[in-house]
Amino acid sequence: MTTASTHWMRVLRLMILGLGALLMLFPFFFMISTSFKPQSEVFSAGLSLIPQQWAIIANYSKAMTRIPMLQILANGLIVCASIVFFQILFALPCAYALAKLKFKGREFLFGLVLLGLLVPIHAISIPLYATARYAGILNTLAILVVPFTLSVFAIFLFRQFIKTIPDDLIMAARTDGLSEFAIVWRIILPNAWPSASAFAIFSVVAHWNDLYWPLISVSKMHLATPPLGLLFFRAAEAGDDYGALMAATVLITAPLVLFFLFAQKLFIEGMTMTGLKG
Amino acid sequence: MKKLLATASMAIAMLTSALHAQTVDIVVHYPMPGFFKNVMDQISTEYVKQHPDVKITFANPSPTYEDGLQLMLRQAGTSEMPDVSFIGLNRLRVLAERNVGVDLSSFVKADPTMAAEGYSERLLNLARFNGRQVGLAFATSNPIFYYNADLVRKAGGDPDNMPKTWDGVLALSAKINALGDGVNGMSYRWQGDDWMFSALLFGHGGTMLTSDEKKVAFDGPEGLASFKLIDRMVKEGKMPAMTSDAAVQSFTAGKTGLFFWTTGALRSVINGVGNKFELRTTSMPVIDAQKGRLPTGGNAAVMFTTDPQKQKAVFDFIKFASGAYGASVVVPGTGYVPNNDLAPKDPRYLGNFYKENPLFRAGLNQMELMIPWYSFPGNNGVKVTQTIVDNLAQLVEQKVTPEEALKATSSEVQKLLPR
Amino acid sequence: MTRTDPISRHENRAGLFLVFPTFTLMVLLLILPTLAVFALSLTDAELGSTTFTFLGLDAYSDLLSDRNFLRAFKNTFIYVGLVSPASVILGLMLALLIEAETDARGFFRSIYFLPVVALVVAMASVWQYLMHPSFGPINLFLNIFGIASINWLGSSDNVLPALAIIGIWQGIGFNMVLFLAGLTGINRDLYAAAEMDGAKTAWSRFWVVTWPMLGPTTLFVITITVINAVKVFETVATLTQGGPAKASEVLLWSIYQEGFVFLHIGTASAMAMVFIVVLLVLLLIQTRLLEKQVHYT
Numbered sequence: 001m002t003t004a005s006t007h008w009m010r011v012l013r014l015m016i017l018g019l020g021a022l023l024m025l026f027p028f029f030f031m032i033s034t035s036f037k038p039q040s041e042v043f044s045a046g047l048s049l050i051p052q053q054w055a056i057i058a059n060y061s062k063a064m065t066r067i068p069m070l071q072i073l074a075n076g077l078i079v080c081a082s083i084v085f086f087q088i089l090f091a092l093p094c095a096y097a098l099a100k101l102k103f104k105g106r107e108f109l110f111g112l113v114l115l116g117l118l119v120p121i122h123a124i125s126i127p128l129y130a131t132a133r134y135a136g137i138l139n140t141l142a143i144l145v146v147p148f149t150l151s152v153f154a155i156f157l158f159r160q161f162i163k164t165i166p167d168d169l170i171m172a173a174r175t176d177g178l179s180e181f182a183i184v185w186r187i188i189l190p191n192a193w194p195s196a197s198a199f200a201i202f203s204v205v206a207h208w209n210d211l212y213w214p215l216i217s218v219s220k221m222h223l224a225t226p227p228l229g230l231l232f233f234r235a236a237e238a239g240d241d242y243g244a245l246m247a248a249t250v251l252i253t254a255p256l257v258l259f260f261l262f263a264q265k266l267f268i269e270g271m272t273m274t275g276l277k278g
Numbered sequence: 279m280k281k282l283l284a285t286a287s288m289a290i291a292m293l294t295s296a297l298h299a300q301t302v303d304i305v306v307h308y309p310m311p312g313f314f315k316n317v318m319d320q321i322s323t324e325y326v327k328q329h330p331d332v333k334i335t336f337a338n339p340s341p342t343y344e345d346g347l348q349l350m351l352r353q354a355g356t357s358e359m360p361d362v363s364f365i366g367l368n369r370l371r372v373l374a375e376r377n378v379g380v381d382l383s384s385f386v387k388a389d390p391t392m393a394a395e396g397y398s399e400r401l402l403n404l405a406r407f408n409g410r411q412v413g414l415a416f417a418t419s420n421p422i423f424y425y426n427a428d429l430v431r432k433a434g435g436d437p438d439n440m441p442k443t444w445d446g447v448l449a450l451s452a453k454i455n456a457l458g459d460g461v462n463g464m465s466y467r468w469q470g471d472d473w474m475f476s477a478l479l480f481g482h483g484g485t486m487l488t489s490d491e492k493k494v495a496f497d498g499p500e501g502l503a504s505f506k507l508i509d510r511m512v513k514e515g516k517m518p519a520m521t522s523d524a525a526v527q528s529f530t531a532g533k534t535g536l537f538f539w540t541t542g543a544l545r546s547v548i549n550g551v552g553n554k555f556e557l558r559t560t561s562m563p564v565i566d567a568q569k570g571r572l573p574t575g576g577n578a579a580v581m582f583t584t585d586p587q588k589q590k591a592v593f594d595f596i597k598f599a600s601g602a603y604g605a606s607v608v609v610p611g612t613g614y615v616p617n618n619d620l621a622p623k624d625p626r627y628l629g630n631f632y633k634e635n636p637l638f639r640a641g642l643n644q645m646e647l648m649i650p651w652y653s654f655p656g657n658n659g660v661k662v663t664q665t666i667v668d669n670l671a672q673l674v675e676q677k678v679t680p681e682e683a684l685k686a687t688s689s690e691v692q693k694l695l696p697r
Numbered sequence: 698m699t700r701t702d703p704i705s706r707h708e709n710r711a712g713l714f715l716v717f718p719t720f721t722l723m724v725l726l727l728i729l730p731t732l733a734v735f736a737l738s739l740t741d742a743e744l745g746s747t748t749f750t751f752l753g754l755d756a757y758s759d760l761l762s763d764r765n766f767l768r769a770f771k772n773t774f775i776y777v778g779l780v781s782p783a784s785v786i787l788g789l790m791l792a793l794l795i796e797a798e799t800d801a802r803g804f805f806r807s808i809y810f811l812p813v814v815a816l817v818v819a820m821a822s823v824w825q826y827l828m829h830p831s832f833g834p835i836n837l838f839l840n841i842f843g844i845a846s847i848n849w850l851g852s853s854d855n856v857l858p859a860l861a862i863i864g865i866w867q868g869i870g871f872n873m874v875l876f877l878a879g880l881t882g883i884n885r886d887l888y889a890a891a892e893m894d895g896a897k898t899a900w901s902r903f904w905v906v907t908w909p910m911l912g913p914t915t916l917f918v919i920t921i922t923v924i925n926a927v928k929v930f931e932t933v934a935t936l937t938q939g940g941p942a943k944a945s946e947v948l949l950w951s952i953y954q955e956g957f958v959f960l961h962i963g964t965a966s967a968m969a970m971v972f973i974v975v976l977l978v979l980l981l982i983q984t985r986l987l988e989k990q991v992h993y994t
Contacts, residue, residue, distance in 0.1 A: 010798075014801070028811070030823065093715040094718075103712025123969040136357055150719065180711035208816065211818055215934070219358055230819055231934070232311070236312055256814050257814055261807070352957065524850070533831045671941045675854075675942075
């Protein structure tokens with residue numbers, strides 16, 4: 001291959017990638033641009049991205065006040081963080097036991113884990129809802145968290161990873177007198193950190209987006225998670241003020257996107273790791 | 279010393295619990311925040327100002343009347359249920375039949391000021407079913423004819439003399455459509471529920487079911503004529519098949535000339551149009567001058583709480599919201615017509631409003647044609663209206679003929695009726 | 698080592714102790730609910746009412762002859778069929794292009810991954826604006842080239858492709874990243890060996906080395922994509938609510954409507970069981986294919 005042709009290949013490649021990038025990004029461009037426009041300009045014929053009149057303050061303040069935006073974002077943060085915390089809390093010891101310890105019923109338990117991978121929350125939402133209703137715990141932050149505390153995916157993932165940890169390390173800890181429980185948190189967790197943080201990111205992205213369970217379990221606005229809050233905002237705007245709606249979508253999308261941009265490596269490698277181990 | 283502290287803390291506890299006991303917390307649920315959020319906020323703020331011992335919290339509003347009703351049925355009997363909700367007028371029947379919600383008859387009888395505050399028999403009847411006062415009518419509406427005066431002029435029409443028949447409307451629509459540049463002639467809001475369809479059906483003098491409510495009656499000549507009219511809207515009037523949201527957006531952007539929807543959307547449409555074009559409204563085209571009627575849209579406030587102390591507060595709030603003050607907020611804030619007889623006459627409330635706001639008169643002028651929005655019997659009311667809409671969608675997309683659509687609708691609805 | 702060996706007895710106890718909390722959760726959040734769903738599916742139970750009749754397997758035959766449910770089934774599979782191949786193939790192509798790129802690799806990787814991180818419900822609202830039949834930017838753009846405006850979400854013919862476009866847009870980045878990881882795992886020596894064996898062009902190198910070595914990754918990507926597509930819900934809930942005329946009625950939406958809106962939890966549970974079976978079948982197909990493919994390394 002001559003340098004000339006590789007050069008041309010590169011130009012072609014960059015062009016294709018560039019065009020694709022534009023396709024990926026154009027919804028974001030329009031989202032932001034529309035959020036700056038006043039109502040009268042939103043639905044006018046013409047593909048202009050720059051507004052003629054700027055309505056940033058009007059749109060964004062509407063987005064902040066029409067729904068309790070800060071509270072909703074806070075709810076999202078609390079719920080997702082709690083979910084991840086409990087998921088790891090429960091999954092790590094279990095994964096360690098499955099990976100490194102011999103005990104009665106180990107194969108059976110692992111079979112249950114595989115079975116769990118099969119059953120999504122949507123399928124069992126009905127009895128969970130009925131039980132929660134009977135217990136009177138609907139409309140709480142707890143009910144948004146509890147059904148997700150069991151993550152068989154986390155167990156599966158951590159087990160794969162822990163298997164690669166050398167047994168000598170564990171043996172040494174045992175000789176030092178550490179209990180198995182202590183081993184989990186003092187030895188395994190630090191070693192499994194990449195895997196755990198990868199999973200954490202995967203879980204946060206999944207649960208930040210979740211609409212189904214919050215939709216049925218919560219009916220009070222102050223408990224709404226971001227997707228639910230946005231759905232309500234849409235209903236309240238009823239095709240009226242698309243500029244404000246776009247402002248709301250910007251505000252709700254921003255946290256995760258900004259977090260992603262700052263922690264890109266962590267994100268992408270995290271999702272890769274979870275992917276490959278599946 | 280210990281004894282002093284003990285008595286002091288007990289006193290404080292009793293005092294705080296006494297203070298707490300005085301604040302009543304009402305949870306309010308309502309549908310269609312797009313129309314009602316500002317109105318609800320205003321009414322509740324004013325109410326709390328006048329009654330500082332009451333606190334009002336809002337549950338998540340439901341996007342439609344159907345979602346609202348189903349949510350209430352789902353929450354019935356649980357602690358999640360709100361204390362009061364606003365239910366679509368055609369959905370009150372289900373609540374009555376399932377004995378959900380409080381019968382307000384005793385409250386109404388016990389209140390001596392009802393008549394003086396404008397609650398006529400006609401008004402109370404809107405939310406009465408089989409002698410049970412299911413609620414108090416809060417907002418009522420009828421379908422009106424919105425139009426873009428600029429586009430009408432461009433197409434050679436006269437905005438001051440709009441057609442009074444459907445033939446005239448369809449012809450005008452075709453002319454507007456011919457203007458090109460992505461302009462649509464008309465949109466008729468057949469989506470969402472059966473209300474606008476019933477406007478055509480009742481306009482022809484037809485009824486939904488037979489009088490014993492066992493068989494479908496909309497498959498008669500009136501129903502067929504209604505289906506055919508919708509078909510003509512597409513074929514002659516060039517009505518496009520759009521989602522309800524897209525249709526509204528198209529009109530408010532100035533891209534659709536003629537638009538048929540509830541007067542309850544008026545404020546929302548005015549806001550959306552802004553200064554883009556000259557917005558006007560007028561009455562619906564008349565189909566049958568003798569037998570023709572229009573359906574009454576809207577909703578009624580229904581009480582759910584069974585706590586006697588809360589019930590007093592809730593009934594008071596319901597009266598406030600559906601009374602003259604409420605009407606003075608709802609009418610300008612949405613476009614719904616006043617069902618309170620006192621409000622339009624009294625200059626304190628709406629007396630001057632109608633003089634100064636001609637757009638709102640279209641709905642007002644049609645009030646004597648209003649008949650109740652039909653409630654289907656049985657448990658499948660929501661599915662029935664969904665079936666009608668789904669079949670209309672097929673018709674509008676020109677996938678079936680009016681006859682086929684009518685036949686399908688009729689047989690499917692018949693299956694959903696109680697046996 | 699005998700059973701009574703103190704070490705293994707200790708291990709046994711420790712193991713059981715560590716898994717006990719998780720096992721409890723499994724019983725409460727997985728096993729009991731699944732059994733409950735199965736039990737409910739055999740009845741005509743309604744939420745809020747305490748009486749019901751036992752229908753047995755009739756519940757399933759009723760369901761499978763329900764026109765609307767079959768429609769939901771069909772729609773879901775059409776959606777999956779539209780989203781999956783495009784998502785996977787485009788993801789692979791992107792990964793190959795980006796992998797060959799040296800400097801701008803990280804930059805492009807981030808851009809293509811951005812849709813994955815954006816909130817689905819939020820972006821659905823944006824797409825609704827983009828897809829407006831009269832003046833959505835997409836149609837305006839098409840008009841510039843003389844192509845007539847398309848009624849994306851309002852036409853029962855176009856609504857599934859429209860939703861599929863949104864689904865593909867959201868999913869490409871994820872698949873791309875998975876493929877990238879798979880590509881970096883391929884041993885460079887294999888390429889050198891292939892070239893010496895006569896595979897001169899990039900095209901032939903791809904078929905001889907890259908494609909076979911990507912086997913497990915590809916299979917995994919396909920599985921994940923298909924399963925996520927079957928679980929489509931957010932876009933339908935936000936944009937179409939199953940319409941127009943049930944053209945975008947999908948399995949999860951049906952379950953939600955039937956169970957939580959119409960309160961027929963018996964029927965909804967039967968639908969949920971069918972849903973689980975569908976996922977089971979898809980996973981079985983994947984493991985079966987996996988066994989066939991992965992026999993070289």
